[in-house]
Amino acid sequence: MTLRAPVQLVDPATYSFQRPLREFIRRPSTIVYLSIVAAVALICFVGPAFGDDPNSTGFAVLTPPDAQHLAGTDGLGRDLLARMMLGGRSSLLVGVAVAALCLTVAVVVGGLAGFYGGLADRLLTKVSEFFQVVPSIILALVAVTLLGSSLPLIILILSATMWPQVARIVRAECMRIALLGYVESSRAAGFSSLRIFWSDVLPNAFPPVLVATTMTVGRAILSESSLSFLGLGDANIPSWGALLYDAQPFMQIAWWPTLFPGAAIFIVVLTANMLGDRLNDSLNPALSRVK
Numbered sequence: 001m002t003l004r005a006p007v008q009l010v011d012p013a014t015y016s017f018q019r020p021l022r023e024f025i026r027r028p029s030t031i032v033y034l035s036i037v038a039a040v041a042l043i044c045f046v047g048p049a050f051g052d053d054p055n056s057t058g059f060a061v062l063t064p065p066d067a068q069h070l071a072g073t074d075g076l077g078r079d080l081l082a083r084m085m086l087g088g089r090s091s092l093l094v095g096v097a098v099a100a101l102c103l104t105v106a107v108v109v110g111g112l113a114g115f116y117g118g119l120a121d122r123l124l125t126k127v128s129e130f131f132q133v134v135p136s137i138i139l140a141l142v143a144v145t146l147l148g149s150s151l152p153l154i155i156l157i158l159s160a161t162m163w164p165q166v167a168r169i170v171r172a173e174c175m176r177i178a179l180l181g182y183v184e185s186s187r188a189a190g191f192s193s194l195r196i197f198w199s200d201v202l203p204n205a206f207p208p209v210l211v212a213t214t215m216t217v218g219r220a221i222l223s224e225s226s227l228s229f230l231g232l233g234d235a236n237i238p239s240w241g242a243l244l245y246d247a248q249p250f251m252q253i254a255w256w257p258t259l260f261p262g263a264a265i266f267i268v269v270l271t272a273n274m275l276g277d278r279l280n281d282s283l284n285p286a287l288s289r290v291k
Contacts, residue, residue: 024282033275040268044088054082062254072256083238090239091221094155098220101159102166103213110167114174115197128164136161137223144232151234158220166212173205207283214276218269225265240265
């Protein structure tokens with residue numbers, strides 16, 4: 001009589017998420033993009049401790065980049081590189097905080113709406129349709145104008161305008177996964193709906209949600225920069241968009257106050273979007289073959 005080895009069951013969440021994530025991290029392009037993000041974060045959060053005072057006006061006005069001021073000085077005689085490093089903190093903080101808040105709200109609201117359906121699902125659909133009709137940047141402009149322009153308030157406003165896009169993805173994935181066989185098996189085994197949602201449905205819905213959250217970082221930085229460029233950012237905390245706003249009167253006589261903050265926004269947003277694209281390729285290999 002031949003004894004057969006016991007069949008090993010594979011956890012669906014482990015199979016569908018952890019292996020592509022390891023593949024994503026090992027990609028050469030991912031290493032390059034992550035290195036860029038890490039370098040920018042390190043410069044912004046550690047660099048101010050070794051640079052000039054970003055608020056000091058003791059330098060010559062509109063000095064071009066040189067050995068003493070690598071990015072030049074602005075219209076008030078402040079070191080532009082020091083202000084860019086300080087402003088980078090605000091821009092990066094906004095991007096990460098908005099993405100985290102959007103992910104949290106979207107997972108709870110969108111996941112429960114997609115898994116349970118009913119009134120919650122109908123309400124989420126109506127809210128998402130409202131935010132799709134009205135551009136989020138317009139809502140952010142109105143809210144900042146009426147409520148103020150502190151950095152925490154800007155983060156809350158941008159999160160309130162961006163979470164429905166992520167929530168719709170969570171809802172669609174949870175609705176799809178709720179009909180799969182292993183979810184039905186869990187129901188037949190007598191597990192509660194809440195346990196099935198947190199242990200079986202939500203982990204398998206997470207990969208596309210993670211891609212959307214990565215894209216949200218770049219969108220949040222662009223939105224915050226747009227508000228600051230329009231003069232609606234936090235006046236007490238510089239950001240890259242605020243530096244572009246301050247450089248407007250000097251655009252025809254000095255190129256560096258505009259070029260360097262604009263390049264920083266471009267590099268960070270592009271890198272965040274490319275990371276999201278590479279993550280999507282790893283989690284959806286069929287799409288990467290089509291490309």
